[in-house]
Amino acid sequence: MEGSIAQIKHLSHRYSKDWAIRDINFEISNKGILGLLGSNGAGKSTTMNILCGVINQTEGEAFIDGINVRENPVEAKKLIGFLPQKAPLHLELTVDEYLTHCAHLRSIPTEKIKTALELAKAKCGISHFSKRVLRNLSGGYQQRVGLAQAIIHNPKLVVLDEPTNGLDPNQILEVRKLIKEIAEDRAVILSTHILSEVQATCDNIVMIENGQTVFSDTLYAFNNYIEPDTLIMEMENAPSNDELLSIHGVTGVEIINKNKLRIRFSTGPEITKTLIATCVMKNWPLTEIYLEKTSLDGVFAQLSKKPQDKFTETISEISGN
Numbered sequence: 001m002e003g004s005i006a007q008i009k010h011l012s013h014r015y016s017k018d019w020a021i022r023d024i025n026f027e028i029s030n031k032g033i034l035g036l037l038g039s040n041g042a043g044k045s046t047t048m049n050i051l052c053g054v055i056n057q058t059e060g061e062a063f064i065d066g067i068n069v070r071e072n073p074v075e076a077k078k079l080i081g082f083l084p085q086k087a088p089l090h091l092e093l094t095v096d097e098y099l100t101h102c103a104h105l106r107s108i109p110t111e112k113i114k115t116a117l118e119l120a121k122a123k124c125g126i127s128h129f130s131k132r133v134l135r136n137l138s139g140g141y142q143q144r145v146g147l148a149q150a151i152i153h154n155p156k157l158v159v160l161d162e163p164t165n166g167l168d169p170n171q172i173l174e175v176r177k178l179i180k181e182i183a184e185d186r187a188v189i190l191s192t193h194i195l196s197e198v199q200a201t202c203d204n205i206v207m208i209e210n211g212q213t214v215f216s217d218t219l220y221a222f223n224n225y226i227e228p229d230t231l232i233m234e235m236e237n238a239p240s241n242d243e244l245l246s247i248h249g250v251t252g253v254e255i256i257n258k259n260k261l262r263i264r265f266s267t268g269p270e271i272t273k274t275l276i277a278t279c280v281m282k283n284w285p286l287t288e289i290y291l292e293k294t295s296l297d298g299v300f301a302q303l304s305k306k307p308q309d310k311f312t313e314t315i316s317e318i319s320g321n
């Protein structure tokens with residue numbers, strides 16, 4: 001990839017006897033957000049911890065700006081800011097005390113620390129909380145302080161492990177907005193098990209399951225690749241299942257309640273037009289129809305079902321086909 005800041009090559013890791021990740025490969029471009037998507041236990045944290053030099057891999061290599069993380073961890077780590085799943089905050093310190101401590105850990109020269117603090121605080125919207133003890137900040141603001149420590153030394157790559165975990169919906173939106181701002185002038189990789197999180201924030205997606213890559217491309221390609229295959233119809237006096245199943249493309253009907261049905265289809269989202277036309281023709285009182293959002297499990301199931309593409313080999317290995 002042209003203009004990439006990090007490369008992961010044939011990365012595998014085994015904690016004891018079981019492999020946590022197996023032959024992971026991807027690159028991170030200089031700017032923008034790469035989402036590392038996968039369900040719990042997929043291997044995201046393991047991959048990120050190796051990239052950040054927190055653990056040493058069993059096999060393969062990770063490079064930051066051409067520097068081999070394992071061979072030259074001190075130099076590689078200078079280029080990375082890391083916010084692990086549990087933010088490394090000292091709750092008894094004020095924001096300024098904590099960030100000053102982080103600046104020293106990052107070996108920022110003493111005369112430059114004040115400016116570094118001001119810039120990081122301004123970027124993360126916490127300048128007005130400089131004297132506030134961390135324990136007395138809300139979860140969302142504590143996470144902002146975690147992000148400030150990750151960018152205090154102006155790194156080229158910021159690594160965020162489940163950065164919105166445990167936040168309320170408003171805080172999630174604010175932190176996502178902040179992450180996008182941080183990615184305007186550097187690369188960000190964020191791991192998440194939340195499908196909507198990558199769709200809301202990321203430019204590129206690497207999806208891993210059971211420690212192996214099952215998708216790696218742009219968000220645009222991902223959204224085109226993943227098509228819904230169920231929709232909801234709400235109507236008074238729903239027709240019989242047999243009548244619905246006789247419509248071309250309908251492969252299943254599930255009754256959610258008296259007026260609400262889940263329709264499974266095989267022909268693509270344009271089936272909604274056919275269904276609406278049928279309702280009009282047969283005088284069925286349709287009140288609402290909408291495609292269902294695909295869940296992470298659904299995405300994985302769809303990826304596993306597409307035999308013609310480049311991920312076939314990996315997927316059939318995972319699903320044991």
Ligand SMILES: Nc1ncnc2c1ncn2[C@@H]1O[C@H](COP(=O)(O)OP(=O)(O)OP(=O)(O)O)[C@@H](O)[C@H]1O
Nearest residue numbers: 015016020038039040041042043044045046047193
């Ligand atoms: N320290 C460890 N010792 C042994 N096994 C581990 C250790 N850390 C992780 N694992 C195992 O490695 C696999 C990958 O875990 P990892 O934490 O990387 O996944 P994850 O995608 O980050 O999941 P989560 O979102 O739940 O943290 C899992 O099967 C997990 O149980």
